Amino acid sequence: MLTPPFELHIPSTLDEACSMAAMLVESGEEFDWIAGGTDLLPNYKWHINTKPHVISLANVSGLDNISTNEIGCMARLHDLAEGGNCHPLVALAAGKVASSLIRRNATLGGNLCLDTRCFWFNQTEEWRSSIDWCHKCDCNTGSDCRVIPNQNELCVATYQGDIAPTLMVLGATAHLIGPNGIRKVAMDEFYQLDGMTRNILEKGEFLLKVTLPSGVEDWIGSYQKLRVRESWDFPEAGVAAAWKKGDRSTLRVATTALESIPRMHNEEVAKSDGNIALLSDEIFRSVKPVNNTSLPPRYRRNMVKVLVKRACEE
Numbered sequence: 001m002l003t004p005p006f007e008l009h010i011p012s013t014l015d016e017a018c019s020m021a022a023m024l025v026e027s028g029e030e031f032d033w034i035a036g037g038t039d040l041l042p043n044y045k046w047h048i049n050t051k052p053h054v055i056s057l058a059n060v061s062g063l064d065n066i067s068t069n070e071i072g073c074m075a076r077l078h079d080l081a082e083g084g085n086c087h088p089l090v091a092l093a094a095g096k097v098a099s100s101l102i103r104r105n106a107t108l109g110g111n112l113c114l115d116t117r118c119f120w121f122n123q124t125e126e127w128r129s130s131i132d133w134c135h136k137c138d139c140n141t142g143s144d145c146r147v148i149p150n151q152n153e154l155c156v157a158t159y160q161g162d163i164a165p166t167l168m169v170l171g172a173t174a175h176l177i178g179p180n181g182i183r184k185v186a187m188d189e190f191y192q193l194d195g196m197t198r199n200i201l202e203k204g205e206f207l208l209k210v211t212l213p214s215g216v217e218d219w220i221g222s223y224q225k226l227r228v229r230e231s232w233d234f235p236e237a238g239v240a241a242a243w244k245k246g247d248r249s250t251l252r253v254a255t256t257a258l259e260s261i262p263r264m265h266n267e268e269v270a271k272s273d274g275n276i277a278l279l280s281d282e283i284f285r286s287v288k289p290v291n292n293t294s295l296p297p298r299y300r301r302n303m304v305k306v307l308v309k310r311a312c313e314e
């Protein structure tokens with residue numbers, strides 16, 4: 001499969017990146033950001049929502065810093081997992097992403113802004129054309145969503161990133177930059193419940209970095225992942241839990257790979273009042289996986305109970 005042609009822009013400063021984005025937005029030209037390319041380029045090869053322009057963040061200096069309280073968008077997952085400089089919970093999740101080869105290129109920004117996935121969509125162009133497309137890439141055919149038909153409003157493709165739930169339970173903040181400057185948003189408000197819009201980034205904006213609150217080093221936790229092959233597969237379900245050392249009343253839990261967004265489960269934690277069996281039942285009832293990834297939704301949902309127990313008891 002041949003990657004379709006696109007114009008590659010390679011800014012070397014933040015200002016340059018923002019003004020390139022602003023120029024393309026103003027002229028009505030569509031573009032994608034590219035970081036490590038481990039997700040975007042395979043999608044382009046399959047002609048999935050390709051754009052005529054791509055802006056690379058690879059040469060912009062100062063975006064790959066890693067510390068306990070701050071991680072730049074271009075930080076490589078290998079360095080997060082092995083470098084020993086970031087919070088151990090983030091390192092744990094980063095080490096479970098894909099394979100060691102992919103982690104050498106893959107970045108934090110790309111992981112957090114990962115496109116949602118669906119087995120009706122992550123296919124070659126010929127395959128998608130043979131089923132007359134779907135709502136997410138209807139190619140002007142007005143095609144229906146194959147998972148939840150008769151509603152062409154929502155795409156329920158699944159967000160299958162591993163790191164977002166760990167940042168959510170640690171209380172991280174996302175810093176977004178674009179032609180209108182920088183804005184900050186809590187990590188658990190970054191995602192939007194629609195497999196097409198995915199997150200709150202506006203045209204021309206990109207995720208600059210995430211920061212973690214002071215005192216985060218006093219928090220410990222676990223990330224549990226269900227996947228088909230341990231060697232490199234996307235999560236079919238993921239549960240992150242964190243609490244302040246010695247104080248289990250501070251417990252926070254977030255899930256991923258079960259819906260179009262990763263999300264926190266504050267209500268379920270409050271209802272269960274420290275009872276982990278009850279908490280796993282509450283989260284089991286709350287999540288609504290659909291049939292669009294490798295494993296059946298019923299199995300993934302049942303496994304959430306197991307993952308919650310493992311994450312909280314570890």
Ligand SMILES: Cc1cc2nc3c(=O)[nH]c(=O)nc-3n(C[C@H](O)[C@H](O)[C@H](O)COP(=O)(O)OP(=O)(O)OC[C@H]3O[C@@H](n4cnc5c(N)ncnc54)[C@H](O)[C@@H]3O)c2cc1C
Pocket residue numbers: 032033034035036037038039040041042057073077096097098099102105106107108109110111112113114115160161162163201205206207208232233234235
């Ligand atoms: C075989 C295979 C297995 C995989 N397994 C996993 C897995 O187990 N867990 C998992 O989480 N992921 C997995 N992935 C997906 C992917 O490799 C990782 O999520 C990786 O971290 C993406 O980072 P990247 O820098 O390569 O992103 P890219 O491919 O460069 O970009 C991904 C998306 O994010 C956007 N983007 C990139 N950086 C930014 C930014 N700073 N601001 C705004 N938008 C941005 C791009 O436009 C694109 O839409 C897998 C991929 C493959 C090919």
Ligand code: SF4
Pocket residue numbers: 117118119120121134135136137144145146147148154155156157195292
């Ligand atoms: S959830 Fe529906 S609209 Fe979204 S990619 Fe899958 S089939 Fe297409």
